[in-house]
Amino acid sequence: MDASVLDGLNLPGVFPARQDRSRAAALALIEAGLALLRDRSFDALSIADLCAAAGVATGSFYARFESKEAFLRAVQQVVVTEAARDIEAQLPPDHLPAMSLRDFLGRLVENSVRWRRRHEGLIRASLREARVDDGAWSPLRELGRLRVERTLPVILGLLGPTASPAAPDAVRFAFQILFGTLNNMMLVDPGPFGIHDAATPRLLAEAMLRLIEAEAGQGAATYGPG
Known part of the structure; x- marks a missing residue:
């Protein structure tokens, strides 16, 4: 997934990731979330499991997302942005x-x-x-x-x-x-x-x-x- 999909991610409860390290952590969390949601429900997705799969500390999650619901919106937006680019191309x-x-x-x-x-x-x-x-x-x-x-x-x-x-x-x-x-x-x-x-x-x-x-x-x- 291209990190540029994080550009313009302006959503309630989603904090901007401006530095390269912060953007890498946000992208790792989103990719881990997509992978984990393949075999479990969103309700069963714990933030601890998400952070473990992404290889980041729990604090890194809350530095970028206010809640699981805000995280879901961010994942949606990233996936939609990527898909819209493909449609336009x-x-x-x-x-x-x-x-x-x-x-x-x-x-x-x-x-x-x-x-x-x-x-x-x-x-x-x-x-x-x-x-x-x-x-x-x-x-x-x-x-x-x-x-x-x-x-x-x-x-x-x-x-x-x-x-x-x-x-x-x-x-x-x-x-x-x-x-x-x-x-x-x-x-x-x-x-x-x-x-x-x-x-x-x-x-x-x-x-x-x-x-x-x-x-x-x-x-x-x-x-x-x-």
């Missing part, structure tokens, strides 16, 4: 990928599932915190909006000029299905499919494709650059 909307919409959605969903698997513990903790504090989900909600904003023109371009006026809303709702389904899988795992099932990305991509295709016009989803 991807294909510009005015340059269509040389593939069909089916293939594009398959790749997009595969990447989305992979990212959520990597940050499953953080996302689950954020969803649970959002039950008592709606702001706990705000960074991840804004990341989802950025993804839709950047991807919508690409999908509309792949649909081609025959797409109906209903296509943009169909694309937005398809993303809502994607985000909602994955979040529900991580939060309560209702089954029969879960986020770690091999079939999940393919089935979600197909559901998105069929919805978009039905709203945009039959056959439009197979259009791609000539």
Whole structure:
């Protein structure tokens, strides 16, 4: 993880880390938190275990974070900042990928599932915190909006000029299905499919494709650059 993700980390209860040593300790704590959240809940994550995993003293934690809740916000912001950079660095909307919409959605969903698997513990903790504090989900909600904003023109371009006026809303709702389904899988795992099932990305991509295709016009989803 690039230490530059700490730049502009202006959150309540998070104290600036200006010196190299302080920034290194903050980054080590964040990386340790992400690792520990893979196999335990946020409630079960103790500050002592976190500091031990990061190789820092407990005092170093409180020198940078007022509480566990403030730490969670910092981890969220760092992960969201890194993900937003990746989104912004991807294909510009005015340059269509040389593939069909089916293939594009398959790749997009595969990447989305992979990212959520990597940050499953953080996302689950954020969803649970959002039950008592709606702001706990705000960074991840804004990341989802950025993804839709950047991807919508690409999908509309792949649909081609025959797409109906209903296509943009169909694309937005398809993303809502994607985000909602994955979040529900991580939060309560209702089954029969879960986020770690091999079939999940393919089935979600197909559901998105069929919805978009039905709203945009039959056959439009197979259009791609000539």
